[in-house]
Amino acid sequence: xxxLFFIALLVLSPDPIEINRINKTKKAAESAYNxxxxxxxxxxxxxxxxxxxxxEDEVYLNMAHSYYHLNDSTNAxxxxxxxxxxxxxEIRSIAYQQLGxxxxxxxxxxxxxxxxxxxxxxxxxxxxxxxxxxxxxKLLQKQNEQNQQNQDNQNQDQQDQNQDQQNQDQQKQNQxxxxxxxxxxxxxxxxxxxEQNDQEGKEGEQEQxxxxxxxxxxxxxxxxxxxxxxxxxEEMNISExxxxxxxxAMKNNEFQYIQQRKRKPTKQQDPNRPDW
Numbered sequence: 001x002x003x004l005f006f007i008a009l010l011v012l013s014p015d016p017i018e019i020n021r022i023n024k025t026k027k028a029a030e031s032a033y034n035x036x037x038x039x040x041x042x043x044x045x046x047x048x049x050x051x052x053x054x055x056e057d058e059v060y061l062n063m064a065h066s067y068y069h070l071n072d073s074t075n076a077x078x079x080x081x082x083x084x085x086x087x088x089x090e091i092r093s094i095a096y097q098q099l100g101x102x103x104x105x106x107x108x109x110x111x112x113x114x115x116x117x118x119x120x121x122x123x124x125x126x127x128x129x130x131x132x133x134x135x136x137x138k139l140l141q142k143q144n145e146q147n148q149q150n151q152d153n154q155n156q157d158q159q160d161q162n163q164d165q166q167n168q169d170q171q172k173q174n175q176x177x178x179x180x181x182x183x184x185x186x187x188x189x190x191x192x193x194x195e196q197n198d199q200e201g202k203e204g205e206q207e208q209x210x211x212x213x214x215x216x217x218x219x220x221x222x223x224x225x226x227x228x229x230x231x232x233x234e235e236m237n238i239s240e241x242x243x244x245x246x247x248x249a250m251k252n253n254e255f256q257y258i259q260q261r262k263r264k265p266t267k268q269q270d271p272n273r274p275d276w
Contacts, residue, residue: 025048026044026048029045029062033062038065038066038070041066057091060083061095080096080098080099081095083095084096084099089122089123090123092122093120096129097128100136104132104139116132120133
């Protein structure tokens with residue numbers, strides 16, 4: 001019985017060599033972290049967490065910080081998330097705070113606000129978490145105002161587009177109406193011109209008909225008069241040709257007589273005699 005107890009004690013007791021190796025690794029990791037050699041620190045803390053199965057919150061916190069300084073967001077996020085369930089409220093608050101800061105850096109403001117709220121709830125005395133929370137609140141307010149402004153601009157642009165479309169439609173309707181009225185006026189004008197041309201044509205036909213009727217009437221009158229004239233000429237024993245020559249000579253004599261009277265000087269009146 002005593003032998004079994006001694007064996008169990010040896011199995012359950014920590015190996016002094018392993019403890020010594022863990023302590024050396026912790027010291028090397030801490031020295032590298034304090035010196036700013038975050039790459040070496042991260043590798044040492046990873047050995048402690050993965051190979052040596054160390055689950056201490058301080059180890060995971062410094063490992064997460066090392067990854068954060070190396071801009072290794074994936075490993076840093078994984079390490080911080082493991083600490084959000086820590087029983088130590090201060091470490092839990094820091095883990096939430098760092099997750100909020102990382103979300104803020106990536107412009108994930110809603111997630112950042114949620115993480116920083118959790119950090120403050122875990123530890124209300126965390127001033128750094130409060131400071132970052134106020135910054136995120138202002139950024140969110142500015143973002144919301146910008147989004148609202150963008151929405152207002154979009155609405156205004158949409159209203160302007162709708163108004164422009166309405167104006168274009170109205171202009172098109174007005175133009176169509178003007179074109180229709182112009183076409184109607186042109187058609188009416190063509191009809192009026194056609195009517196006028198038809199009227200003028202009718203009047204021309206009437207005038208031509210009247211002229212033709214007049215000519216026919218004159219011809220008839222001449223025909224009616226010609227027998228009497230021929231009879232007189234026959235009585236005088238004068239041919240029509242000779243009668244025309246005599247008539248033409250009489251016209252010439254009359255014209256010469258009139259011209260001579262125009263050229264004949266008038267007698268000057270005696271200035272000594274009275275007008276009467």
